[in-house]
Amino acid sequence: MRKWHRWLSIFFGIFILWIAVTGVLSQVAALWPTGQTAAEAKAAATPPPGFVCPEGWRCMPPRPEGGLRSMVGLFHHLHSGETFGPIGTLISVLSGLALMFFSFSGIWLYVQMWRFRNRRELAPRWFWK
Numbered sequence: 001m002r003k004w005h006r007w008l009s010i011f012f013g014i015f016i017l018w019i020a021v022t023g024v025l026s027q028v029a030a031l032w033p034t035g036q037t038a039a040e041a042k043a044a045a046t047p048p049p050g051f052v053c054p055e056g057w058r059c060m061p062p063r064p065e066g067g068l069r070s071m072v073g074l075f076h077h078l079h080s081g082e083t084f085g086p087i088g089t090l091i092s093v094l095s096g097l098a099l100m101f102f103s104f105s106g107i108w109l110y111v112q113m114w115r116f117r118n119r120r121e122l123a124p125r126w127f128w129k
Helices: 002-031 038-045 068-080 082-119
Strands: none
Touching: 002 068, 002 082, 068 082
16 A cells, blocks of 8 residues: 555646645635725626616626636636646546545555554554654
């Protein structure tokens, strides 16, 4: 298990880092302030007088252009691998599966090492060298 954990981490570590960075960037971009005051934002979101949203539609005010917030879509496509086509999506899914494997195998290795220390009656510690 340790051998698989080590060898897979060399390959998937790069992609997992990419997914983590683009995921954080997409969240930062979504939460980034727009630079508009509350009154300007409310005025931009208010529909013109007499406007009625057609039934079955979801009418939303236009998003402000420019700034970091306008890049949320780009970051999402980079994060999911869609920008790189089917291969990018496949690598993204495989990286997610690898992350699950690393989580479970890391916990499994830790428990095994802890049991080994416990059987040898060494000092009980959560972490050791």
